[in-house]
Amino acid sequence: MNDRRHEAYLCLVLVTVTAFASNTNAEATYPPKLPAGKTIHSSSSKKFLNAPKTIRDDVAVAKTPPTIDFLYYPEQNYPGRPWSVWGDSLTTDGKYYSAIGDHLAPQGNAFVFEYDPDSPSLKTLVNVQKLLDLPEGHYTPGKIHSRIDMGSDGWLYFSTHRGSTRVTTDQYHYEGDWIIRHHPKSGKTETLARGPVPKHCIPTSVLDPERLIFYGGTAAGNRTDPVMFFAYDVKARRVLETAVDGPYRYIILAKSTGRVYYVNQDGGPLMRYDSKAGGPPVKIDGSIGLRSATEETADGFVYTVSTRGDGRIWRFNTKTEEIEEMGDASVGTKDYITSLDVDPTGRFLYYIPGAHGGSQQDGTPIVQFDVKKRTKKVLAFLHPFYKEEIGYVMLGTFASAIDDTGEKLYVTWNGNRGGADRRGRFPFDTCAMTVIHIPESERRP
Numbered sequence: 001m002n003d004r005r006h007e008a009y010l011c012l013v014l015v016t017v018t019a020f021a022s023n024t025n026a027e028a029t030y031p032p033k034l035p036a037g038k039t040i041h042s043s044s045s046k047k048f049l050n051a052p053k054t055i056r057d058d059v060a061v062a063k064t065p066p067t068i069d070f071l072y073y074p075e076q077n078y079p080g081r082p083w084s085v086w087g088d089s090l091t092t093d094g095k096y097y098s099a100i101g102d103h104l105a106p107q108g109n110a111f112v113f114e115y116d117p118d119s120p121s122l123k124t125l126v127n128v129q130k131l132l133d134l135p136e137g138h139y140t141p142g143k144i145h146s147r148i149d150m151g152s153d154g155w156l157y158f159s160t161h162r163g164s165t166r167v168t169t170d171q172y173h174y175e176g177d178w179i180i181r182h183h184p185k186s187g188k189t190e191t192l193a194r195g196p197v198p199k200h201c202i203p204t205s206v207l208d209p210e211r212l213i214f215y216g217g218t219a220a221g222n223r224t225d226p227v228m229f230f231a232y233d234v235k236a237r238r239v240l241e242t243a244v245d246g247p248y249r250y251i252i253l254a255k256s257t258g259r260v261y262y263v264n265q266d267g268g269p270l271m272r273y274d275s276k277a278g279g280p281p282v283k284i285d286g287s288i289g290l291r292s293a294t295e296e297t298a299d300g301f302v303y304t305v306s307t308r309g310d311g312r313i314w315r316f317n318t319k320t321e322e323i324e325e326m327g328d329a330s331v332g333t334k335d336y337i338t339s340l341d342v343d344p345t346g347r348f349l350y351y352i353p354g355a356h357g358g359s360q361q362d363g364t365p366i367v368q369f370d371v372k373k374r375t376k377k378v379l380a381f382l383h384p385f386y387k388e389e390i391g392y393v394m395l396g397t398f399a400s401a402i403d404d405t406g407e408k409l410y411v412t413w414n415g416n417r418g419g420a421d422r423r424g425r426f427p428f429d430t431c432a433m434t435v436i437h438i439p440e441s442e443r444r445p
Contacts, residue, residue: 027391027417027418027419028079028416028417028418028419028429028430030076030077030078030079031072031074031076031077032072032076032417032430032432033072034070034071034072034390035390039071039121040069040070040071040120041069041070041071041389041390042067042068042069042070043067043068043070043385043389044065044066044067044068045065045385046065047065047385048065048066048068048380048381048382048385049061049062049063049065049380049381050363050381051363051378051381052332052362052363052381054332054333054361054362054363055331055332055362055363055365055378056330056331056332058375058376059331059332059376059377059378060375060376060377060378061377061378062377062378062379062380062439062442063441063442064439064441064442065380065439066366066379066380066436066437066438066439066442067437068380068382068434068435068436068437069120069434069435069437070386070390070392070432070433070434071115071120071122071432071433071434072430072431072432072433073100073111073113073122073412073431073432073433074113074122074124075100075111075124075127076100076430076431078102079429080101080102080103080104080142080429081102081103081104081105081142081163082103082414082427082428082429083100083101083102083103083428083429083430083431084100084101084103084143084414084428084431085098085099085100085101085397085398085399085412085413085414085431086101086143086144086145086161086203086398087099087143087144087145087146087147087148087158087161087398087399088146088147088148088292088338088339088398088399088400088401089147089148089339089399089400089401089410089412090147090148090149090150090401091401091402091403091404091408091410092150092404094116094117094118094403094404095114095115095116095117095184096114096115096117096401096403096410096433096435097112097113097114097115097125097148097150097156097184098112098113098115098148098399098410098412098433099111099112099113099126099144099148099158099399100113100144100412100431101128101141101142101143101144101163102142102163103142103143103163103164104142104163105139105142105162105163105164105166105167106137106138106139106140106163106164106167106172107129107136107137107138107139107140108129108140108141108142108143108163109127109128109129109140109142110128110129110141110142110143110144110160111124111125111126111127111128112124112125112126112144112148112156112158112182113125114184115410115433115435117408117435120435122433125156125182125184125187125189126180126182126189128140128141128144128160128178128180131180131189131191132178132191134173137172137173138172138173139162139167139168139172139173139174141160141161141162141163141177141178141201142161142162142163142164143160143161143162143163143203144158144159144160144161145159145160145161145201145202145203145204146158146159146160146161146202146203146204146205146216147205147206147207149205149206149207149209150207150209151181151207151209151212151234152209152210152212153212153234154183154184154185155181155182155183156181156182156183156184157179157180157181157192157205157207157214157234158179158180158181158205159177159178159179159180159202159203159205159214159216160177160178160180160201160202161177161201161202161203161219162177162201162219162221165223168199168201168221168222169221169222174199174221175194175195175198175199176194176195176196176197176198176199176200176201176221177194177195177200177201177202178191178192178193178194178202179191179192179193179196179202179205179214179216179232180192181234192214192232192234192237193232193237193239196216196230196232196239197216197218197228197230197239197242199220199221199222200218200219200220200221200225200228201218201219201220201221202216202217202218202219203217203218203219203249204216204217204218204246204247204248204249204250204251205217205251206250206251206252206253206260207234207253208253208255208258208260208275209255210255210258211258211275212233212234212235213231213232213233213234213240213258213275214231214232214234215229215230215231215232215251215253215260215273216229216230216232216246217229217246217247217248217249217251217262218230218246226244226245226246227244227245227246227247227248227264228242228243228244228246229241229242229243229244229245229246229247229262229271229273229281230242230243230246231260231273231275240275240278241273241278241279241280241281243271243273243280243281245264245269246262246264247262247263247264247290248263248264248265248266248268249290249291249292249307249338250262250290250291250292250293250304251293252290252293252302252304252316253293253295253296253302254296254302254318255295255296256296256300256318256319257274257318257319258274258275258276259272259273259274259275259318260272260273260275261273261284261290261316262281262290263288263290266289266290266291266306266307266310267287267288267289267306268287269283270283270284270285270286270287270288270323271283271284272284272321284321285321286321286322286323287323288304288314288316288323289304289305289306289307289310289312289314290304290306290314291304291305291306291307291308291336291337291338292304292305292337292338292339292340292351293305293316293340294340294341294342294349295342296318297342297346298346299346300317300318300319301315301316301317301318301346302315302316302318303315303316303326303340303342303349303371304316304340305329305337305340305351307336308335308336308356309335309336310335311328311329311330311335311336311337311353312325312326312327312328312329313325313326313327313328313329313349313369314326315371326369326371326374327369327374329351329353329367329369329376330353331353331362331365331367331376331378332353332361332362332363332365333358333361333362334353334354334358334359334361334362335353336353336354336355336356336396337351337352337353337355338355338356338397338398339351339352339355339397339398339399339400339401341400341401341402341409342402343402343406343443344402344404344405344406345406346371347370347371347372347445348368348369348370348371348406348443349368349369349371350366350367350368350369350400350402350409351367351369351400352364352365352366352367352396352397352400352411353365353367354395354396355396355397355398356396357395357396357414357426357428358395358396359383359394359395359396359397360383360384360387360393360394360395360426363378363381363382363383363384364381364382364383364394364395365378365380365381365382366378366379366380366381366382366409366411366436367379368438368442370445372445377442379436379438379442380436382394382434391417392415392416392417392430392432393415393416393417393426394413394414394415394432395413395414395415395416395426395428396413396414397411397412397413397414398412398414399411399412400412406438406443407437407438407440407443408435408436408437408438409435409436409438410433410434410435410436411433411434411436412431412432412433413431413432413433413434414428414431415428415429415430415431415432416428416429416430417429417430
């Protein structure tokens with residue numbers, strides 16, 4: 001079973017379990033609230049440095065605990081199926097942009113938020129259902145599964161995805177998913193395209209911010225057609241290119257050259273699309289794991305990580321197209337990583353293993369990888385601290401971002417407030433956000 005079908009299957013299982021749990025456990029009330037009416041919970045504790053027995057001997061643990069700010073996302077005013085995060089986030093101009101959705105179908109909803117650390121607060125920027133304003137019975141997406149990226153024009157760009165694999169049909173008037181943009185300064189939101197690949201969802205994307213080309217990887221509404229690659233010119237509002245066997249999960253952007261790279265399965269043929277040269281994507285030499293990728297560093301590298309069951313870190317040279325394996329990303333039992341960030345110096349990578357659930361089995365570790373020494377250090381273990389403090393179990397994430405100072409790591413969490421199900425598993429039911437303030441002493445080379 002390939003990764004996309006496998007994840008769709010796990011998602012269906014997760015939805016079933018969550019729906020069951022929501023009907024049998026009355027503890028997860030909505031909207032979620034912090035104790036004593038707080039809107040933000042800030043902590044710094046030596047307990048963050050308590051490593052569980054699953055952590056490997058070659059993994060270091062930080063000496064100084066971080067300060068962590070915790071918030072629940074707004075808009076979670078009713079049970080989702082489940083409330084969850086699936087698309088990667090970003091920081092820019094000192095603010096954090098992220099998205100969550102209710103995973104409902106055929107009429108779901110998804111939201112984009114801005115976090116301003118000067119406030120500090122989470123502000124709803126985009127309500128997708130309200131924006132689309134479709135008639136009753138028409139498909140509306142329950143997820144934003146793509147990246148959120150900021151263009152040089154000051155707009156945020158992202159795309160939508162289905163909440164269920166069974167609703168992208170003619171019965172629900174499905175024509176394809178949307179490319180959407182929002183302008184934070186003016187507050188304006190608009191749709192750019194519906195179905196750039198007709199009757200396909202858009203779970204994968206990256207924006208070239210300078211050339212303003214939106215790249216996507218699709219999933220067919222009928223679940224049988226192949227994954228497609230497309231390049232969409234934002235300014236001209238037209239599709240530049242499409243190709244079969246597109247990116248199954250993530251796309252490398254070489255901002256310096258305007259080229260993008262992808263694979264149709266982990267370790268599969270490495271494809272390159274050159275916006276300057278035009279024409280269809282071409283196969284190039286090399287093999288790389290590509291479940292997630294960083295932005296390009298100042299010295300011309302992009303770091304990637306393989307998918308579940310592998311978890312190796314790779315380095316891609318955007319100038320020479322050379323590929324180098326860097327080592328194993330896992331620190332314990334989990335190796336599935338869907339968001340990978342590099343700090344402004346290009347020295348440290350940040351990530352959390354256990355993206356699709358189960359990160360708590362390794363203590364929900366916040367990992368720093370030194371690309372020069374090729375060593376791993378856990379900055380903090382967030383479980384069971386937050387379960388004991390506020391009753392929240394952090395289960396994994398698809399969205400994290402490091403700020404332009406390298407001091408703050410933002411994470412949007414899939415988590416649980418309602419307790420374990422009858423099989424002892426914790427289903428997703430609530431999304432939360434943390435700001436991890438990395439001590440200066442833990443950021444020294």
